[in-house]
Amino acid sequence: MSSTVTAPHAPVVDERVAKRNPFQKLMARPEVGALVGAVALFVFFASVAPTFTQPNALATVLYGSSTIGIMAVGVSLLMIGGEFDLSTGVAVISSALTAALFSWYFSMNAWVGVGVALVISLAIGFINGWILIKTKLPSFIVTLASFLMLTGLNLALTRAVGGSVSSPSIAKLDGFESARAVFASSITIGGVELKITIFYWILLVAVASWVLLRTKVGNWIFAVGGDDNAALAVGVPVTKTKIGLFMAVGFCGWLLGMHNLFAFDAVQSGEGVGNEFLYIIAAVIGGCLLTGGYGSAVGGAIGAFIFGMANKGIVYAQWNPDWFKFFLGLMLLLATIVNLIVKRRADASK
């Protein structure tokens, strides 16, 4: 596997040379390293575990990928915008807990809780962004703080309101079934049961790609991540763009949180810790630069897919799942090396 994720053959680009051919153009895309890795990984697991390529197995892989991928969309955009969010893992759970506790405590329709959770998720994103802009602290510190605070709030408030480490069951509330249909149902296509999150994931990736490449806001996201002083100097609303990105991450967290809640009927308050790294890893494997200004939503999706394949593929190959984290680390290392080469090339004549 390691030999497959190689650097694109870096052509020494000179502005006076003739047009690059389509192959070179493809090689210059941010997600190319991840794409090569994904194909290699797929071929690898398909050969060692024949069951891996069966439709049902693939649906399972896609489902696993989608639960990472939904968040990876927001996190990728944020990283292209030059920031991190370490609070995403627990923010997903905060959102689910808000919906569960609110509608249970006031015995309201489940949809009311869903609405309140959306407001809270967007507010968490807004506050992260606002503190970042006002204090000019690195996002690592700001979101590390919110990660810790949310972790504590999740545990403390769940116990204070519901009296347990897990949120009370909301299965009997009005609106639960319809909310479950929206957030956690399955759609059967050709005899294969596909979880609805897969479709949300694809939709989010499509919307994010469109925003990123074909709208003003997308241009601003690249600019604030690439050089926020330069962006400010030419009139880009840097503050709004950054806060908006954190809120977009909040929205993704809300969507995944609602899925987690309605897939069952309760949420464990201590969950989610550590997941923030999975989202960041997916974005980085997908070609987003840690320093911002470069990457793609599709790349993040491929990163999530690689993650899903490695996660489930090891099970289908009947290996010890202990190896999973090792693979993840290796892929992360290789992907960042590829990204580094890309960045050096782009900066070559700076």
Place this chain on the structure above:
Amino acid sequence: MTENSTAKHISNQTLLADETDPLTDRPVHLLKLDKVAKHYGNIIALTDVTMAVDNGRVTCVLGDNGAGKSTLIKIIAGRHQHTHGTFTIMGEERKLNSPREALDSGIAAVYQDLAVVSLMPIWRNFFLGSELTTGFGPFKRLDVARMKEITKKELKDMGIDLRDVEQPIGQLSGGERQCVAIARAVYFGAKVLILDEPTAALGVKQSGVVLRYILQARDRGLGVIFITHNPHHAFPVGDRFLLLKRGRSIGYYDKKDITLEELTAQMAGGAELAELAHELEQIGGHTEQLKEVRAEAAAVQADAPAESRTV
């Protein structure tokens, strides 16, 4: 004030009293700064600066490192606000709160650090912050084809023929990036173009190219503020020269009233040369160099218009 001073200051009094520019006789200046100062707490970054900018004129701001040039342009470009004095745009007193506000008033700055995002394609940089869109409502999208086409054309007019406007701008040479930034400002209808040390990092030939663009911008009727520490670059293109030193104005001249030699002498500072001569003498042994420095110091003394401060 010494009698041998050949250069004459533009009288700020007349300039400000009847609002007539001695060069163009236009009733109102495009931009005018009157005794503008900037204090950061107890740090005085800039004080008592008076200057004017007009259509089709190049106002050069000269000064060594730390003279306050950057502070001055940041005030004009809306990055900082001045704390004292008045700043008027087209006769209207203003205090700019953001670069966007400055842009909306027709003031565009091309910074030393270029204000381009090096990882982004050239066409995206060209239109950054002023993107063209097509379509309505949620389907409003970037008009990519048109932006690429305009970028290519505008740069071609500036003498850069690019095959691919899709390449990251970081791959262009310093002079070319400079020109992209100038072309961008001109295209977006800037009335005042501020160029912060555009030739500082460039070779002789590239500097010449950039100076040509300055004249081109001037001929299109823009008011240009050209910041530099090189009098040899400033003199050929400038119409007026503001000299800054340690945060204050040490002279404001019309081109007809000053020669390149005088400008250089003003900037070099006779006192510093005399000091250097003294130091060489102390060390001893450098007779050759000592003679040179002394001669130069003497020449500077003879040439220099007296330093004067308008109060």
